[in-house]
Amino acid sequence: MENKPKIFHAKSEEVAFDREHRRILKYNIGQYDKAVEKGRNFFRDMDNVREQASKIKEYVLQEFEPLLVRFEKNARGNGCEVQWAAEAADVYKIIAKIIASEDVRTVVKMKSMISEELEINHFLHKHKVESFETDLGEFIVQLAGEKPYHIVTPAMHKSKEDVAALFHQKYNMDPGSKPEEITAFVRNFLREKFMSAQMGITGANFLVAETGSVALTENEGNGMMTFSWPKTLVVIAGIERLVPELADLDLFWPLLAVHGTGQHVTAYNTILSGPAKSTEGDGPARMVVILYDGGRTRLFQDQDMVPALKCIRCGACLNACPVYKNIGGHTYQTTYTGPIGSVISRYMDTSQDMGFLNFASSLCGKCTDVCPVKIPLHKLLLANRHKIVESSDSVGVERFFFNNYKKYMMRRRRLERINPKWKNKAMTTIGIKVWGPRRDPLVFAKESFHLTWKKKGF
Ligand code: SF4
Numbered sequence: 001m002e003n004k005p006k007i008f009h010a011k012s013e014e015v016a017f018d019r020e021h022r023r024i025l026k027y028n029i030g031q032y033d034k035a036v037e038k039g040r041n042f043f044r045d046m047d048n049v050r051e052q053a054s055k056i057k058e059y060v061l062q063e064f065e066p067l068l069v070r071f072e073k074n075a076r077g078n079g080c081e082v083q084w085a086a087e088a089a090d091v092y093k094i095i096a097k098i099i100a101s102e103d104v105r106t107v108v109k110m111k112s113m114i115s116e117e118l119e120i121n122h123f124l125h126k127h128k129v130e131s132f133e134t135d136l137g138e139f140i141v142q143l144a145g146e147k148p149y150h151i152v153t154p155a156m157h158k159s160k161e162d163v164a165a166l167f168h169q170k171y172n173m174d175p176g177s178k179p180e181e182i183t184a185f186v187r188n189f190l191r192e193k194f195m196s197a198q199m200g201i202t203g204a205n206f207l208v209a210e211t212g213s214v215a216l217t218e219n220e221g222n223g224m225m226t227f228s229w230p231k232t233l234v235v236i237a238g239i240e241r242l243v244p245e246l247a248d249l250d251l252f253w254p255l256l257a258v259h260g261t262g263q264h265v266t267a268y269n270t271i272l273s274g275p276a277k278s279t280e281g282d283g284p285a286r287m288v289v290i291l292y293d294g295g296r297t298r299l300f301q302d303q304d305m306v307p308a309l310k311c312i313r314c315g316a317c318l319n320a321c322p323v324y325k326n327i328g329g330h331t332y333q334t335t336y337t338g339p340i341g342s343v344i345s346r347y348m349d350t351s352q353d354m355g356f357l358n359f360a361s362s363l364c365g366k367c368t369d370v371c372p373v374k375i376p377l378h379k380l381l382l383a384n385r386h387k388i389v390e391s392s393d394s395v396g397v398e399r400f401f402f403n404n405y406k407k408y409m410m411r412r413r414r415l416e417r418i419n420p421k422w423k424n425k426a427m428t429t430i431g432i433k434v435w436g437p438r439r440d441p442l443v444f445a446k447e448s449f450h451l452t453w454k455k456k457g458f
Pocket residue numbers: 259310311312313314315316317318340367370371372373374375377
């Protein structure tokens with residue numbers, strides 16, 4: 001098995017010192033910050049809006065079972081087939097059956113992080129089904145053979161030159177192609193796939209319990225093609241995606257748009273309530289909704305972590321995080337990255353211990369400040385750290401180290417009794433491993449500021 005913490009440290013160091021990577025990230029997050037600042041003006045009282053959204057999500061978590069059952073009942077009433085899946089294997093079984101019964105050879109996919117969790121493309125490939133990501137950013141990362149870099153903007157790490165080079169390599173386009181030319185090419189390429197695909201796959205931004213509807217939001221219209229053209233539509237939805245009523249979208253859609261991209265509202269917003277009726281010309285003949293757990297109930301079982309289930313996957317905490325901005329998305333090696341990814345990954349995928357990610361935070365609290373549903377992310381990171389340290393074998397060693405550290409840091413005289421030469425020696429032998437060889441060495445002054453101050457008689 002891969003040593004994920006080791007890879008994480010090595011990659012962090014590599015990426016943090018990659019100037020070009022930092023330039024691209026800084027530019028893209030800078031553009032996002034400007035747009036969000038404007039977008040937030042859409043709300044007269046943003047804090048109140050966040051509070052309301054948080055309360056609705058808290059209500060959902062309190063009434064979780066009845067709301068899920070209500071959604072299921074209403075979705076069935078709309079003509080959907082509703083299936084429950086505890087783990088990835090259950091989803092694969094359901095999809096394999098549909099592939100066989102509908103003779104599926106081509107799938108078009110709308111951007112969805114849940115399908116990344118499940119590595120659906122890989123699964124389809126194994127079943128000899130070709131699948132196409134239809135969101136431009138997702139299309140680019142699929143073409144590059146990569147995973148999404150960010151939960152909202154999957155190709156955020158690529159410059160327009162990188163993308164042009166990729167399309168030159170894969171489709172022999174002019175290496176100097178402009179973004180509009182590349183977009184037009186992808187549009188034409190996908191048009192034919194939309195028309196020939198037997199199945200579409202989407203996630204769900206929200207599941208409306210009141211009406212049994214799936215609410216989807218997107219900017220490119222690719223989603224609408226995904227669920228309008230193919231005969232069969234499969235929606236894979238995380239069970240936490242619930243909102244109680246249709247009217248709640250009035251709050252959540254603009255909130256998600258503002259925090260995701262800075263728009264007041266996303267370009268295309270769709271409420272899907274079952275397959276096409278006999279009087280409707282467009283839409284799938286068959287609609288299957290898979291309600292997927294995939295570790296969400298593990299979060300539920302840990303009382304401290306329940307607030308993490310309020311997440312609406314807007315990506316704002318990633319863009320605000322100083323660690324994410326330095327090490328980038330791929331370094332995390334998880335589907336969900338940044339602060340929210342660090343909190344939930346150890347619960348979502350227990351095949352690897354991803355707990356170490358909770359230590360990749362300065363705990364500055366910026367993630368908590370920007371979260372539209374008021375998840376106290378820095379507190380959750382800290383709570384996870386406590387749990388990990390308490391259950392760790394190294395707890396004895398850590399306690400010894402930190403007790404002594406505290407003893408010396410709290411008593412100035414003790415600290416000053418150590419000769420700076422020895423302090424420097426300790427830093428260049430033991431401390432260098434933590435401090436890293438790329439930083440300027442830490443050199444202790446011959447005399448502390450406190451002593452100098454005292455000698456001068458201030
Ligand atoms: S934790 Fe909050 S800020 Fe981060 S993605 Fe979820 S909703 Fe957005």
